[in-house]
Every structure is written in C-alpha cells, then in structure tokens.
Amino acid sequence: MAPGIATNGPGSSPGAAIRDAILAGVIALGIFGPLVGLKTEQNMQNELIITTRWGTVAIIVAIVIFGRFLLTTTIWPAIARRKASDAGPSRTSVAVKAGIARWFPPVGLVFLFVYPAIVVGLLGFQGSLKWVDNFGIQILIYVMLGWGLNIVVGLAGLLDLGYVAFYAVGAYAYALLATHFGLSFWILLPLAGILAALWGIMLGFPVLRLRGDYLAIVTLAFGEIIRLVLINFRELTNGSAGISSIPKITFFGLYSFDISAPNYVAKVFDLPMSSAYYKIFLYYLILLLALLTAFVTIRLRKLPVGRAWEALREDEIACRSLGINTTNTKLTAFALGAMFGGFAGSFFAARQGFVSPESFTFMESAVIVAIVVLGGMGSMIGVALAAVAMIGGTEILRELDFLKAVFGEGFDPDQYRMLFFGLAMVLVMIWKPRGFVSAREPTVFLTERKSISGSLVKEGHG
Amino acid sequence: MEIFLQQLINGITLGSIYGLIAIGYTMVFGIIGMVNFAHGDVFMVSAFIAMIFFLLFTTVLGISSVIVALILVMLIAMFLTGLLNWAIERVAYRPLRGSFRLAPLISAIGMSIVLSNFIQVAQGPRNKPLPPVLSGTITLMERNNFAATISYKQILIWVVTAVLLAGFWYVVQKTPLGRAQRACEQDRKMAALLGVNVDRTISLTFVMGAALAAVAGTLYLTYYGVVNFSDGFTPGVKAFTAAVLGGIGSLPGAVLGGLLIGLIETFWSGYFSIDYKDVAAFSILAIVLIFMPQGLLGRPEVEKV
Numbered sequence: 001m002a003p004g005i006a007t008n009g010p011g012s013s014p015g016a017a018i019r020d021a022i023l024a025g026v027i028a029l030g031i032f033g034p035l036v037g038l039k040t041e042q043n044m045q046n047e048l049i050i051t052t053r054w055g056t057v058a059i060i061v062a063i064v065i066f067g068r069f070l071l072t073t074t075i076w077p078a079i080a081r082r083k084a085s086d087a088g089p090s091r092t093s094v095a096v097k098a099g100i101a102r103w104f105p106p107v108g109l110v111f112l113f114v115y116p117a118i119v120v121g122l123l124g125f126q127g128s129l130k131w132v133d134n135f136g137i138q139i140l141i142y143v144m145l146g147w148g149l150n151i152v153v154g155l156a157g158l159l160d161l162g163y164v165a166f167y168a169v170g171a172y173a174y175a176l177l178a179t180h181f182g183l184s185f186w187i188l189l190p191l192a193g194i195l196a197a198l199w200g201i202m203l204g205f206p207v208l209r210l211r212g213d214y215l216a217i218v219t220l221a222f223g224e225i226i227r228l229v230l231i232n233f234r235e236l237t238n239g240s241a242g243i244s245s246i247p248k249i250t251f252f253g254l255y256s257f258d259i260s261a262p263n264y265v266a267k268v269f270d271l272p273m274s275s276a277y278y279k280i281f282l283y284y285l286i287l288l289l290a291l292l293t294a295f296v297t298i299r300l301r302k303l304p305v306g307r308a309w310e311a312l313r314e315d316e317i318a319c320r321s322l323g324i325n326t327t328n329t330k331l332t333a334f335a336l337g338a339m340f341g342g343f344a345g346s347f348f349a350a351r352q353g354f355v356s357p358e359s360f361t362f363m364e365s366a367v368i369v370a371i372v373v374l375g376g377m378g379s380m381i382g383v384a385l386a387a388v389a390m391i392g393g394t395e396i397l398r399e400l401d402f403l404k405a406v407f408g409e410g411f412d413p414d415q416y417r418m419l420f421f422g423l424a425m426v427l428v429m430i431w432k433p434r435g436f437v438s439a440r441e442p443t444v445f446l447t448e449r450k451s452i453s454g455s456l457v458k459e460g461h462g
Numbered sequence: 463m464e465i466f467l468q469q470l471i472n473g474i475t476l477g478s479i480y481g482l483i484a485i486g487y488t489m490v491f492g493i494i495g496m497v498n499f500a501h502g503d504v505f506m507v508s509a510f511i512a513m514i515f516f517l518l519f520t521t522v523l524g525i526s527s528v529i530v531a532l533i534l535v536m537l538i539a540m541f542l543t544g545l546l547n548w549a550i551e552r553v554a555y556r557p558l559r560g561s562f563r564l565a566p567l568i569s570a571i572g573m574s575i576v577l578s579n580f581i582q583v584a585q586g587p588r589n590k591p592l593p594p595v596l597s598g599t600i601t602l603m604e605r606n607n608f609a610a611t612i613s614y615k616q617i618l619i620w621v622v623t624a625v626l627l628a629g630f631w632y633v634v635q636k637t638p639l640g641r642a643q644r645a646c647e648q649d650r651k652m653a654a655l656l657g658v659n660v661d662r663t664i665s666l667t668f669v670m671g672a673a674l675a676a677v678a679g680t681l682y683l684t685y686y687g688v689v690n691f692s693d694g695f696t697p698g699v700k701a702f703t704a705a706v707l708g709g710i711g712s713l714p715g716a717v718l719g720g721l722l723i724g725l726i727e728t729f730w731s732g733y734f735s736i737d738y739k740d741v742a743a744f745s746i747l748a749i750v751l752i753f754m755p756q757g758l759l760g761r762p763e764v765e766k767v
Contacts, residue, residue: 027545027549030542030545031542031545031546031549034511034514034515034542035507035510035511035514035580035581035584035585036584038514038518039584039585039586040513040514040517040585040586040590041586042588042591046591047593048513048517048590048591048592049517049521050514050517050518050521050522159564159567206748206752207748207751207752209752209755210751210752210755213491213497213567214706214751214755216497216567217497217702217703217706217747217751218747218748218751218752220699221699221703221744221745221747221748222744222748224699224740224744225741225744225745225748228737228738228740228741228744229741231737232737232738232741362695362699363575366571366575369568369571370568370571370572373564373565373568374568377564415582415583416579416583418575418579419575419576419579419580419583421572421575422572422573422574422575422576422577422579423572423576424572425568425569425571425572425575426553426554426569426572426573426576429554429558429565429566429568429569429572430554430557430558430569433558433561433562433565434562434565
C-alpha cells in the first residue's frame with residue numbers, strides 16, 4: 001500500500017516523498033504504458049498493428065511523478081497549515097463575500113442584457129455570430145436546463161438522471177407539430193411545456209415512491225427508453241436520421257427571420273442582410289426563458305409547496321409525520337422541472353432547425369446534473385456559474401488554435417474537450433464537494449437572516 | 463425448440479458477462495453505498511488492455527497457442543485493471559468519503575467521461591477488430607436447416623465465469639479479507655473499531671471488482687471480436703440494472719440478475735423485436751424496482767429515524 005493522503009502531513013521527510021512519488025510513477029507507467037504507449041491502428045489489410053509511443057508515456061509518467069512530489073511536499077502541507085491557522089472567516093472576508101453576493105446578481109443581469117450589444121460593437125454583426133451563438137445561447141440553454149433540474153435535484157432532493165427525456169419531449173413536440181401542422185412556436189412553446197410536464201407526471205407517479213439511488217437509476221432507465229423509442233419508432237420520428245427543416249421562430253408572427261419571407265426583418269427595417277439578427281433574437285428569447293425559470297423558482301420557494309420541497313429534501317420521514325403529502329410534493333417538483341425542460345427543448349429544436357436522438361443521450365443528463373451539483377445544489381447563482389464554467393470552458397477549448405503551434409499541426413483541441421470536462425468534474429468535486437456556492441440563505445428566519453455554511457445541514461442547504 | 467435452445471445458450475453467455483460486471487457494482491454499493499458509475503468504462507478499458515496484449519502476444523511475441531495467450535492476457539488485464547481501479551478510487555473517490563451523498567456519484571460520472579474520452583484520444587475512435595479466435599462450434603440439435611449450436615467461445619465463457627465465481631465466493635466467504643469486507647458492509651465504523659483496516663478493505667474491493675470486470679472485458683473481446691471506446695456505457699448500465707434486479711449488495715443476486723438480463727435481452731430479440739431489446743431490459747428494471755424495490759435477493763431496506 002502506498003502512503004495515504006492523510007498521513008503525508010507537513011512533517012514527512014523528503015525521502016519518503018521521493019519514494020512516494022516514484023511509486024506513483026510506477027503505477028502511472030502500469031496504467032498509461034500499454035494504453036498510451038502501444039497504439040493500435042488498422043493497416044491497409046484492416047489488420048490491427050501496434051505502433052509505439054514511448055516518448056508520450058515518459059512525459060506522462062514524469063508529470064505524474066513531479067506532480068505527486070509537489071503535492072506531498074508543498075501543496076498539502078500548505079493546505080494543512082492554512083486550515084490549522086484559520087480560526088474562522090475573518091470579519092472583512094465575510095463582508096466582502098456578502099457584498100459580492102448582493103451585487104453580483106444585478107450586475108450579472110445587466111451584463112447579460114447588454115452582452116450582444118457589446119459583442120456586436122466590438123466585432124460587427126458577422127463577427128458576433130459565434131460569440132452570441134456558441135457562447136451566449138449555448139450556455140444559456142444549459143443555465144435554463146440547470147435551473148429547471150435544480151427544482152428537482154436542488155430543491156426537492158430527487159436525483160433525476162433522465163432529465164434529458166423531458167428536453168427530448170419538448171424538442172420533438174415542437175419539431176413534429178411545427179413540421180406537420182405548421183403551428184407557430186408561440187403556440188407550441190406552452191404546449192411543449194405541458195406535454196413534458198404530463199410525461200413528468202406519468203413517469204413520476206409510479207417511481208417517486210423510490211428513494212435516492214433507486215430513483216436515479218429508474219429515471220436513467222426512462223431517459224434511455226425515450227431515446228431508444230425515438231430511434232426505433234421510425235414512422236413517427238424518422239429514427240436516427242432525425243427531423244430536419246424545422247421552421248424558425250418568428251417575432252410573435254409580426255416579423256420573420258426567413259430570408260424568403262415577405263416580412264423578413266431586414267427587408268421591413270431596410271437593414272443589410274445578416275443571420276445575426278436571428279441569433280440575437282434567440283439570445284434574448286432564451287435569456288427571458290431562463291429568467292422565467294429563475295423567477296418561478298424563487299417565488300415558489302417562498303410558497304408552502306417550495307418549503308415542502310426543501311423540507312422533503314432534508315428529511316422525508318419528518319415531512320410525512322408532519323402531514324405533508326410527499327407524493328404530491330414530489331410530483332409537483334418533477335412536473336415543474338419537466339415543464340422547464342420541455343420549454344428548453346422546444347427552443348433547442350427551433351434554434352438547431354434539426355433534432356435527432358443523438359442530442360438526447362445520457363451524457364446530456366449527466367452534464368446537466370453535474371452543472372447542478374457543481375454549482376451547489378439549490379443555489380441559482382451557483383448553477384449559472386457552473387454552466388458558464390463547464391460549457392463555456394469546454395467551448396473555449398475549440399478556440400485554442402495556438403495550441404497547434406505548441407503540439408504540432410495534428411493536434412486537435414476539440415478532441416480533448418470532453419476529457420477536460422470529465423477531469424474538471426472530478427477536480428471540482430474534490431476541491432468543493434458542496435459545489436461552488438455552498439452557503440445558503442434560509443427562506444424562513446426568526447429575527448435575522450443569516451447565511452450558513454452548507455456543511456452544517458444534511459443535504460447542504462439552509 | 464432449436465431456436466429456444468439457441469437463445470438460451472446465447473442468453474446465458476451474455477448474462478455471464480453482465481453478471482461479472484454486476485458484481486463490481488454490487489460490492490462497491492454494498493460497502494460504501496455509492497453507485498460506481500465509472501465501472502462500465504473500467505470494463506471497456508479492460509477490454510482495450512486485453513486487445514493490446516493479445517495483439518502483442520500473437521503478432522509481436524509470436525505465441526502460437528491461443529489458449530496460453532488468452533490466459534496470459536486475462537491475468538495481465540486483471541492486474542492492470544485492478545491497478546487502474548485502485549488508482550481511481552484513491553484519486554477520485556477516497557477524498558470524498560464521508561462527504562455528502564451526491565459528491566462521489568458526480569465524481570464517478572466525471573471519471574466515466576474521463577475514461578471513455580481518454581481511450582478515444584489514446585487509441586482512436588474507430589472499432590478495433592481482432593482476428594477471430596476459437597472459431598469452432600458444436601452442433602447440439604438440428605432440424606429444418608436450423609441448428610442450435612454452442613461455440614467454443616461460449617463454452618470458454620461459461621467455464622471461466624463458473625471458475626471465477628467459485629473462487630470469488632471462496633474469497634468472500636472463507637478468507638480474512640472476505641470477512642473484513644462483510645464486516646465493513648454491515649457497519650464500517652464498528653469494523654474500524656474492531657481493527658479492520660477499512661481503507662485497505664475498500665481499496666481491495668475496488669481491485670476485486672475491477673479484476674472481475676477485466677475477465678468480463680477479455681471474454682467480451684473474444685466473444686464479439688471487436689471493441690470500441692464507447693462500449694462501456696450500455697453494458698455498464700445493463701450490469702447495474704442486473705445488480706439492482708438481483709438486489710443491490712447481494713452477490714448471488716448480481717449473478718442471478720446478470721443471467722436474467724442476458725436471457726430477457728436475447729429472448730426478446732429472438733421472439734419479438736431486436737430494436738427494442740434494450741427497452742425491454744430497462745422496462746423490466748423499472749417494473750421490478752416499482753413493485754420490489756429491494757430486488758430479487760436483496761434485504762428490504764428498513765428506514766429508521
């Protein structure tokens with residue numbers, strides 16, 4: 001057995017640290033040696049051949065040895081010292097944190113509203129496309145999904161690993177009804193939400209008696225079932241080929257963003273043609289939808305049902321003995337979460353113009369759950385920050401072209417996107433198991449509203 | 463009748479593989495109450511390790527006997543996968559022990575993403591086909607041009623699974639390590655007070671689960687002859703389904719659940735529709751959990767205040 005993490009206090013000798021680092025290197029060699037060093041490739045006869053890459057293995061092992069040595073000699077002792085000397089948060093740091101907590105939401109909100117203007121001002125309409133679409137809209141969709149799932153996971157404490165099923169229901173509801181019946185987005189948006197909520201109730205009713213991990217696994221199974229049905233029910237959904245040419249959203253039927261339409265927005269206002277108008281319109285639409293989710297959640301938390309959710313999360317037995325109908329309480333959370341998932345889904349279908357089962361894999365559910373937990377379950381700001389960090393961070397990896405200069409022309413940073421995403425999930429959990437924002441403000445208080453640390457309560461909320 | 467027999471043989475073969483993976487889930491859940499989401503991907507990595515060493519032995523080192531090569535490959539895969547899972551537990555799960563409920567699960571999901579993407583980057587996204595090994599079959603029954611056959615590969619899978627399960631059963635029931643594991647499963651704090659090295663026991667549980675997954679990976683590779691970086695998810699979820707179906711925490715339950723899931727899947731694709739075989743497996747999971755949340759052989763969970 002290698003020396004444990006906890007035993008490597010500040011007092012351990014450099015010799016032990018070196019031995020420990022070398023052991024880590026040997027283990028890394030065992031794991032990475034065959035998997036990285038021996039690359040299998042198909043030759044012209046479709047036979048697998050082995051090519052060796054011992055240089056890469058040597059670099060990885062060296063990084064592991066050096067990293068482990070640094071950890072045991074410098075980083076862990078430093079953390080331990082800080083913990084030992086830190087008697088509690090100082091008065092000024094508390095004041096600074098409270099200030100940030102008070103000013104961050106309004107400032108962030110203003111920034112979100114002027115963001116497209118800033119980007120257009122800096123880069124012009126054509127240059128803004130990527131920043132509004134890949135960063136703005138993409139991140140906001142995940143913020144909305146995160147906030148929607150936050151009702152289920154963060155407030156009601158029900159671990160739902162199949163949330164993407166409701167996203168899929170919303171997306172397919174819009175895609176099918178819009179292409180077959182030509183209905184407008186503004187009719188189908190509420191309809192998609194209602195349909196998703198109905199599915200939420202239908203699926204939730206039998207499974208909500210289950211607890212914890214069992215609920216997680218059944219919701220995962222339902223998510224997979226919906227995806228598999230979407231793939232195999234070819235008559236309705238066109239299978240894995242998906243549904244394409246989904247109509248664009250109109251500006252409440254007044255103006256269209258379709259170039260061939262008579263009321264195309266650029267024609268009406270005599271503007272130069274650009275696809276940026278539609279992107280900017282979509283940006284504000286998803287921003288408003290996300291804010292609607294946040295608004296409803298914040299208001300609901302103050303209603304009896306919201307308090308029942310949070311009570312349920314902390315202690316189900318206590319809730320039952322106090323006469324709360326746990327099934328109804330869970331169902332409302334499930335249905336509401338599903339409804340916002342459905343809204344986001346129909347927006348997604350309209351934005352892409354194309355849906356296929358590929359977009360609704362388990363990985364999507366996992367990413368959304370990860371955003372909620374990394375952000376700090378129940379915290380709206382935390383979830384938004386996690387979405388920005390995880391989705392924005394991995395999107396930025398696409399942009400890092402300069403890495404090609406460092407690692408050679410064949411280097412494709414996009415390949416490493418999900419690898420870094422997974423690593424970030426593990427590291428954030430180890431660093432802050434309660435998520436980015438773990439302090440909570442109680443919704444009900446006696447004389448004075450106090451933030452408390454997440455570690456003081458069972459599930460990490462006040 | 464021939465079709466029934468054939469599906470039975472195929473189902474037991476598939477079920478053996480699921481059962482071997484399911485043990486890893488059920489042991490980890492039993493001992494630390496955590497759904498080890500990365501276990502399916504550990505299984506996939508083990509199949510890659512087996513593929514690499516099989517190639518190394520047959521093409522580079524020139525070992526001509528397939529059986530010798532397979533045994534060597536299996537042992538190496540067991541060792542390296544055990545090492546990998548040990549390292550994963552140390553890095554990603556142990557710091558989170560005693561933390562709140564969802565943290566290890568999220569860490570495990572992250573690890574699962576890391577493993578599959580690491581293999582994609584390191585070994586490439588394409589399928590890795592092996593030349594067929596052990597390709598003979600034995601005909602059991604033949605009528606109207608349809609023969610129920612059992613292949614040497616299937617016999618190999620049955621034999622290896624049976625031998626390993628017997629050995630594993632012995633370890634858990636009769637050795638000090640097994641006793642320590644069962645003690646930790648019942649009450650970790652009390653076991654620690656009585657002198658059981660809990661950390662070491664948990665580490666070895668991960669190693670044992672990974673070693674069984676590596677056997678499953680090697681068998682999967684010889685059976686299908688191809689492996690891909692994304693092959694961890696579906697067998698992983700199905701093996702977890704098997705563990706839950708059999709009653710999570712129960713070792714015979716995991717094997718029974720694995721066999722049942724394998725049989726349901728093959729019979730469904732044989733008699734109804736191959737497209738919906740996974741839907742059938744997941745629906746059974748949902749139905750069992752709704753009506754019998756403790757699973758087939760699990761102990762009912764009594765919740766106390």
